[in-house]
Amino acid sequence: MPMKARVYVTLKSGILDPQGKAIEGALKSLGVEGITSVRQGKVFDIEVEATDRARAEAALKAAAEKLLANTVIENFRVEVIG
Amino acid sequence: MNSAVLVFPGINRERDMARTLRLVSGREASMVWHTETQLPQGTDLVVLPGGFSYGDYLRCGAIAARSPIMDAVRAHAAKGGLVLGVCNGFQILCEAGLLPGVLMRNQHLRFICRDVFLRVERSDTPFTRGYNAGQVIRVPVAHGEGNYIADGETVARLEGEGRVIFRYSSPDGIVDPDWNHNGAINAIAGIVNEGGNVLGMMPHPENHVESVIGSTDGRGLFAGLVQHFEKAA
Numbered sequence: 001m002p003m004k005a006r007v008y009v010t011l012k013s014g015i016l017d018p019q020g021k022a023i024e025g026a027l028k029s030l031g032v033e034g035i036t037s038v039r040q041g042k043v044f045d046i047e048v049e050a051t052d053r054a055r056a057e058a059a060l061k062a063a064a065e066k067l068l069a070n071t072v073i074e075n076f077r078v079e080v081i082g
Numbered sequence: 083m084n085s086a087v088l089v090f091p092g093i094n095r096e097r098d099m100a101r102t103l104r105l106v107s108g109r110e111a112s113m114v115w116h117t118e119t120q121l122p123q124g125t126d127l128v129v130l131p132g133g134f135s136y137g138d139y140l141r142c143g144a145i146a147a148r149s150p151i152m153d154a155v156r157a158h159a160a161k162g163g164l165v166l167g168v169c170n171g172f173q174i175l176c177e178a179g180l181l182p183g184v185l186m187r188n189q190h191l192r193f194i195c196r197d198v199f200l201r202v203e204r205s206d207t208p209f210t211r212g213y214n215a216g217q218v219i220r221v222p223v224a225h226g227e228g229n230y231i232a233d234g235e236t237v238a239r240l241e242g243e244g245r246v247i248f249r250y251s252s253p254d255g256i257v258d259p260d261w262n263h264n265g266a267i268n269a270i271a272g273i274v275n276e277g278g279n280v281l282g283m284m285p286h287p288e289n290h291v292e293s294v295i296g297s298t299d300g301r302g303l304f305a306g307l308v309q310h311f312e313k314a315a
Contacts, residue, residue, distance in 0.1 A: 015231065016265075018187045067148060070141055070177065072184050072232065 003056050009069045012043035016036040024046050041057055048080075061065040083311040085111040085127045089157070090146040093133035093170065095286065098160030103129070104296040106304035116149040124312050125166045128155055130171030132224070132286060142185060142227045143173030149265055152178050162308070163209055165280040169225055170274075170281035181275055181282045182240070183224075183232030189265025193226040198285060199250040200219070200271050201242070207274065209281045210247060218255045219299035221285045228284040230266035230273075239294065240273055248272035248283055 009019050017039050024038040046063070049058035060078040069076040085103045089096050095111065103111040111129070112122045120127060135146035146152075152174075159165050159180055167175040175181045188194060197220050202213040213219065232240070240246055248271040252261045262269040264284070272283030287300030 016186070016189070016229075018189055018191050046200055054175075067140070067144065069142070070184055072182075072265075073186070 001059055002049045003053070005042040005046045005048050005056060006079045006081060007046060007058055007064050007068055008041060008077045008079070009044070009064070010076075011039055012073055012075055015047050015073045024030075041074075042068075053080050083107045083308050084109060084118075084124050084127050084208070085110045085129055086114045086121050086125045087129045087131055088114050088116060088151055088171075089131075090116045090133075090135035090149060091134045092137050093131055093290070095169065098286070099129055099131040099168070099288045102300075102304055103315065105291060107308045114151060116146065116151050118151050119154060121151075121154050121158055125155035125158065125163070126309060127166060128158055128167070129284075130155075130167040130174050131288075132169030132171060135170055135174065135307050138227070141169055141177065143175075143177040146174045149176035149298060156180065157279070159275070159280050161285040162277060162279050166209065166307075167280075168286055169223075169228075169284055170289065172284055173227065175280060175282045180280050181273060182236045183230055183273070185227050185284070186229040186231050187201075187227050188225070188229050189232070193224075194228070195224040196263075196264050198223050198224065198249050198271075199253050199255075199261065200248040200285060201255045201257065203249060205245055207247060207278055207281075208307060208310040209274070210305055210306060211309060212302030212304075216255060218225075218251060218253060219287075219290075219302070220253075220297050221287050221290045221300050223285045224262070225284055228264040228266065230270045230284075232267070236256075237267055240270075243276070245276075245278070246270050246272070247274055248285070256290060274289050294295075 064076040290297040290300035
C-alpha cells in the first residue's frame with residue numbers, strides 16, 4: 001500500500017505576496033473579523049510507495065527540492081500521514 | 083548566425099521569434115522540441131521564447147525548466163554559447179538555475195499587455211551592441227508574472243557587476259515607480275548571468291522589428307547579435 005503524504009509549500013517571510021494581500025483585502029471587505037494577514041501557499045497530496053517512513057520522507061524531500069518548491073522564495077515541509 | 087528556438091508545450095511566441103530571426107539574420111531558425119537532448123550542430127544562439135509552457139502550472143516555467151533539452155542548453159551556456167530567454171523564456175531560465183532570482187506575480191495582480199519603455203543600461207554586451215548605453219527603447223510586454231525578485235545579496239551582486247541590462251523607465255529614461263509596471267525590484271526588466279552570455283528579459287523585442295508595426299526598437303538586439311557572430315567568424 002502506498003503511503004499518503006503531504007508537502008506544504010509556503011512563501012519565505014519577507015517575500016511580497018500580492019495574491020495573499022488581495023485575499024486579505026477581500027476578506028476585510030466581506031467583513032470577516034480579526035484577520036490581520038494572509039499568505040498564500042500550496043499543498044500537495046501525494047501517494048508514495050516506500051518500504052519505510054524514512055525512505056518516503058527522503059523521496060518527498062527530493063520531490064520538493066527538485067520541483068515542488070522554488071527554494072529562492074519558498075520553504076517546504078513534508079509530512080507522511082501513513 | 084544559426085539560431086535554435088526551443089519549443090515547449092504551451093509556448094505561443096515561437097513563430098514571432100523565428101520570423102524575427104529570419105528577417106534580421108537572413109537565416110531560418112531551427113525549431114527544437116523540448117524532448118530533444120541535443121541542439122542542432124553549429125547552433126550559435128539558443129532562444130527560449132514566450133508563452134505559457136505547461137499552462138504556467140506549478141510555477142511559471144517550472145516544468146519546462148526540467149525538460150530534457152535543458153541539459154543541452156546548460157552545456158551550451160557553460161561553453162560560453164549565447165542564450166536568450168524572453169518572457170516565459172526568462173522565467174524558464176530562472177527556474178533552470180541559469181539565471182538567479184524569480185519572476186513573481188505582478189505587484190498589482192494584473193496581466194500587463196502594452197508597450198513599455200526600457201533603458202538600455204549597457205551597450206558592451208553581445209545582446210545590446212546594437213544600442214547605445216542609456217538609450218530608451220519602446221517594446222511590448224505581455225505577462226502576469228514579471229515582477230523580478232532575488233535575495234538582497236543577489237540583487238547587490240547583479241547591480242555591482244553591471245548585470246542589469248534593461249530597466250523599465252519613462253520615455254526619457256527616468257527610472258521611477260510610476261514606470262515600473264510590474265513592481266520588479268530596481269525596475270529590473272532584463273539581466274545576464276555571470277558570464278554575460280545568458281540574457282533573460284520580460285519584454286518582447288522580437289515584436290518590434292518591422293516599421294509596419296509602428297516601432298523597430300527591438301531590431302537592435304537581433305541586429306547586434308548578428309554583428310557579434312559576423313565579427314567572430
